[in-house]
Amino acid sequence: MQKIPTLFQRDPQDRKRVLPEANPVCQWVLDGEGIATRKYDGTCVLLDADGTWWARREVRPSRTRPPGYRPVMTDEVTGKTVGWEPIAQSAYARYHAEAATSFSGDPGTYELIGEKINGNPEGVRGHALVAHAKADRLDVPRDLDGLRTWLLAHPKFEGIVWHHPDGRRAKIKYRDFA
Numbered sequence: 001m002q003k004i005p006t007l008f009q010r011d012p013q014d015r016k017r018v019l020p021e022a023n024p025v026c027q028w029v030l031d032g033e034g035i036a037t038r039k040y041d042g043t044c045v046l047l048d049a050d051g052t053w054w055a056r057r058e059v060r061p062s063r064t065r066p067p068g069y070r071p072v073m074t075d076e077v078t079g080k081t082v083g084w085e086p087i088a089q090s091a092y093a094r095y096h097a098e099a100a101t102s103f104s105g106d107p108g109t110y111e112l113i114g115e116k117i118n119g120n121p122e123g124v125r126g127h128a129l130v131a132h133a134k135a136d137r138l139d140v141p142r143d144l145d146g147l148r149t150w151l152l153a154h155p156k157f158e159g160i161v162w163h164h165p166d167g168r169r170a171k172i173k174y175r176d177f178a
Contacts, residue, residue, distance in 0.1 A: 003075065003082060004161060004171045008144060018176045020144050026162075026170035030142055034162040037135035039171060041121040041158035042113035043092055045129070046084055049107045053100070055090035058082050092117065099127040108133055121156065135161070148177045 007026045008018035022030050044056035059065050061079035071083035087096050095116050114120060114127030140150050140160055151157065151174045159173035 003073065004169045006176065007147075007162075007170045007172045008176075016175065018144070018172070023170070025168075028164055028168065029162045029170045032142065034164040034168075034170070036138040036140050036160050036162050037132075038138060038157055039159035039161045039173065040111040040113055040130050040135065042111040042117045042130070044109055044132075045087060045092075045096060045112050046109050047105065047107045051107075053087035053096065054084035055087045055092055055096070056082065057085040057090070095127045096129075099129045103129055105129070105131055111135075121158065123156070132161075147172055151177055 005023055005025050006018060007023060007029055009021045009023055011017045011019050028034060046054040046056075048054065054070070057066065057069065059069070059071075059081045061081075065071070065081070065083075066085045066089060068086045068089070069083055070085075071081045073083075074081045087093055090096070092112055095114055096112055099112055099114065109132045110129040111132060112127065112129055113122045114124050117127065138160060141147050147160070151159065151172070155174060157174060159171055159176070162170045164170075
């Protein structure tokens with residue numbers, strides 16, 4: 001798991017907003033490469049090859065890492081470390097357990113969504129796991145103005161993630177424009 005870069009540069013005066021300049025590492029999206037998928041608003045979980053579930057966890061520089069934590073990367077700007085903690089000790093453990101009762105998927109990353117996750121912006125009953133690899137494919141514009149218009153017309157979408165065949169990803173969120 002790597003943090004997915006934002007498609008456009010962030011405004012240094014207001015990091016919550018984007019500028020009209022492309023993020024150089026995401027130029028491939030503007031060049032027409034990759035497949036756009038829906039970004040669901042939940043929390044990321046991982047089923048590893050051994051059948052163990054993990055929850056995404058971000059740890060601030062001044063905080064102690066939880067037991068069993070597996071760091072993946074540290075953000076050079078914020079100093080936060082992103083990694084995985086055992087799902088059983090996660091704040092989402094009971095909701096994951098509910099979602100997992102009807103789960104029959106393969107190892108990979110999933111978005112845990114539901115009534116007790118982020119205020120349930122997805123509007124689902126109970127809790128569910130959505131495979132990132134099988135997220136809804138979208139036909140969306142690839143320019144700043146077109147994306148702004150499209151996302152503001154779809155407020156139930158957290159955003160869009162593009163997937164390049166070589167594994168690169170890029171994202172843009174509704175809140176980058178709202």
